[in-house]
Amino acid sequence: MPPRIRLANARVPVRCQRLLCQSDIPTLVRYASTVTTPAPSIEQMTTSPVPIARFPPSQPPSHRRPEYRRSQLLRQYTSIIRTTPLMVFLQHDNLKSVEWTAIRRELSKAMQKVDAKIAAEGRSAPALAPHIKVQIIQPGIFDVALRIVDYFRPSQETLEMGKPPSANDPATQTSAEISLAGSKDDPTLTHDLSRAAQAAVRHKKGKHELSTLLAGPIAALTIPHMSPEHLKAALTVLAPKAFGYPAPTRKANPDWHELSVQNGLNKLSVLAARLDNQLFDVDQTKWVGSIEGGMDGLRSQLVMALQSMGSSITSTLEGAGKSLYVTLESRRSVLEDEQKGTSGEAKGEDKAE
Template identity: 50%
Template structure:
């Protein structure tokens, strides 16, 4: 084995001498980059707290780098932008079961989109925007209270000397929610492991398809047949569906129980059918009011006419009797 070549000591010394100035220069450059900013803040008396943060990330009451803070922002955004959401309780679902349930749900929702396009409606592709996701129950409850009870445009700031921020993670939102004693109607359902099914719009047809997959109940929401959806009858998917329990729904800010949720999903023809029913109901009410008013006028007219006829008859009878008496007197 050939001996290793040892570098001369002079070469090692030259390398060390070359590295030392670079390290010192780098430290000096860092210090030079920091020192002017600090001296500028000391000379100007410091800048406001908000101006030291970017406009896209204002300061918050809780550290925004924590996962809980980001989940709070996400849940608040979902609550404000989602008009329809279903709440399920899940019990130790496996990853394979989640995959099968999401697959069958996506297939069923895409069939609804295709049926609407075949019926002449414009393509919307709502199936891609409908999401099934698990949530942290406690953080979701806090986000729900902030969205429902914290109205910065209607209530004054808790601290008059505050920073003026009103976003979800601000100190004002935290104090407003912590001071409230109101209990949201959805609070009794927020217990245990939960999963949300969110819809970008209120679509009874998509809701009916989702209930037929996740919580089937005949005759309104029958499960798919084996020929139409063979994957839904797989043992893994069936085991996962048995671990899901429908608790309720939140529709346009209103809380619905299981029966109310099924009523929304059972609306025939979707929102278009509901609008048609509303128009027909309003037309029937208008026709009923018109008939009532016309009947009152007709009754009054007939009463006046009958009274006038009676007075005319009495007048004619009185004049004929007077003429008879005059003729007898002659």
């Protein structure tokens, strides 16, 4: 075993420690004399301090715990409802994972064909195939998300800077406002998980137009752009018989006729659609899908209708003016003939005399 090193020789003698401490005293005194703490100003003494935030700004306090799965689903559903103008609600009956995979595969293939067709026609439209999805939703949470998006309207004062006018100046705040700042009961919090949003839509439970449909196992087809062509292609894959569309032939699309796809489609039924915050039934959804050329075709039809309306109004106004002109011209010719007749009779009488 190697010998141990004794630390007795490494210690500093007590006399040297005293000399070191005595040599540091003038330096400490000199430093303390130069550094002085300034006195607080009158404003700092009269105004109340700004309340310390209990939560980080990136995660404000919530009525629902944000780490729960229900809270995350609620935020996801509100985002989908706000950013998706076209949604189709389907009812499913115990589909297997293999059947869902096969249906999503056929839906993706159909959407890619529509994107390729639009690109071949030279139209400047974004590719929607990667963003079109069919997913299972929780009806109860989705109903709450619908009510928050459609019925919750925070006041303008709370939207400005996320704080009321009195919160910008701590001197004008009351003790109640200071105690509520940064808590769950703060009225300035207007996010989807806030207590203000939950209280605003609580009395609207069951009054939304989709509340009666959101019962049982529900799936939603989301299209992030108003595209009748993509809607028609999706319904041709999911429910061709319900909408009267011709089903894909076995020669053109043999994968659609697989047993897993057909078993899954037999368990699906279309309930309704939501287009631009309006509820559409099956017939109205079919009419939207029958628009030729998509939104560009609808705009061209609108322009043609406005042009024909303008031309018909112009022809109507011109017809009235022309008829009035013809009437006046005929009356003028009659008056001229009468004047000529009277003047001829007067000349004949003069010659007779």
